[in-house]
Amino acid sequence: GDSVTQMEGPVTLSEEAFLTINCTYTATGYPSLFWYVQYPGEGLQLLLKATKADDKGSNKGFEATYRKETTSFHLEKGSVQVSDSAVYFCALSDPVIQGAQKLVFGQGTRLTINP
Amino acid sequence: GAVVSQHPSRVICKSGTSVKIECRSLDFQATTMFWYRQFPKQSLMLMATSNEGSKATYEQGVEKDKFLINHASLTLSTLTVTSAHPEDSSFYICSALRAGGPGEQYFGPGTRLTVT
Numbered sequence: 001g002d003s004v005t006q007m008e009g010p011v012t013l014s015e016e017a018f019l020t021i022n023c024t025y026t027a028t029g030y031p032s033l034f035w036y037v038q039y040p041g042e043g044l045q046l047l048l049k050a051t052k053a054d055d056k057g058s059n060k061g062f063e064a065t066y067r068k069e070t071t072s073f074h075l076e077k078g079s080v081q082v083s084d085s086a087v088y089f090c091a092l093s094d095p096v097i098q099g100a101q102k103l104v105f106g107q108g109t110r111l112t113i114n115p
Numbered sequence: 116g117a118v119v120s121q122h123p124s125r126v127i128c129k130s131g132t133s134v135k136i137e138c139r140s141l142d143f144q145a146t147t148m149f150w151y152r153q154f155p156k157q158s159l160m161l162m163a164t165s166n167e168g169s170k171a172t173y174e175q176g177v178e179k180d181k182f183l184i185n186h187a188s189l190t191l192s193t194l195t196v197t198s199a200h201p202e203d204s205s206f207y208i209c210s211a212l213r214a215g216g217p218g219e220q221y222f223g224p225g226t227r228l229t230v231t
Contacts, residue, residue: 004158036222043119043208043222089159101147101218105158 002027006090006106013080014114021075021109023064023090031092033057033066033073034103038087047075047088082113116142119211121223128199128230136194136226138209144189145211149220150182153206165192189214199230 007022025031032051036044048057053068062077073090090106118141128134138148146167151159163173163184171184181203183195192211196203206227210220 038222041224043224044210045222046219101212101220102149102161102164103159103220104161107156107158 002031002092002094002104004090004092004104004106006088006109008107008109009087010110010112012112012114015082016079017113019075019077019080019084019111021088021090021111023073023075023106025071025073025090025092027071027092027094029094031094033064034091034093035062035064035073035075036089036091036105038089038108040086044089080111080113082115085111085113087111117213117219117221118142119209119221119223121207121209121226123226124224125227126229128228130200130230131198133195133197134199134228136196136207136209136228138192138194138211138223140190140211140213140221143211143221144214145192146189146214147212148186148192149210149212150184150192150194151208151210153208153225159208162194196228199228201230204228204230 003026034049035047037047038044048059050057050066056065064073064075087108087110089108091103120139122137148165150162153159162177163171165171165184165186167186173179186192208225210222
């Protein structure tokens with residue numbers, strides 16, 4: 001079945017460092033790909049998404065490009081801030097296989113940014 | 116907008132008792148809500164899809180008689196863990212789809228259930 005694999009955390013960086021969180025997926029159909037962020041004490045929030053190959057999702061300085069050839073959707077940010085400390089989840093939605101709007105999540109990566 | 120709340124945020128119960136968790140969409144109507152379970156350091160696993168006014172659809176391997184889901188209104192879905200056992204201890208998260216919206220799920224903050 002469909003699955004998502006993220007790099008294991010926790011990840012600890014200094015402020016203004018470059019961030020990459022790797023995400024790869026396995027899917028039978030043509031999924032949409034998502035990054036969600038969960039700040040302490042809050043629910044998951046959609047950070048960005050891409051619905052087809054070569055699409056780039058971006059938001060709040062974060063970017064991820066849908067790479068069909070490598071089945072990847074790595075999250076990047078050029079200069080992280082302390083406020084970016086959170087848990088990040090990669091996810092896919094494969095309507096043909098999973099049904100509309102159903103999400104399959106990676107295990108989450110905890111990111112801590114030190115001042 | 117698009118806020119989803121869960122109550123309680125934490126609950127501890129004795130083995131054999133039942134626990135009800137509420138999921139509310141505070142500022143929108145949700146025809147569909149989802150219930151997830153998350154084990155430590157693991158991903159969110161979809162348990163069931165709840166549609167207002169109809170029976171929930173459970174994922175394979177989820178016991179529908181143990182995890183009772185009721186979506187009685189467009190703003191409220193409840194998950195009842197019946198005859199809870201220590202292995203049911205987990206983090207339960209709900210999400211809601213806004214009626215007429217683009218299909219984005221809005222997530223609640225989760226409920227930590229501990230069964231002793």
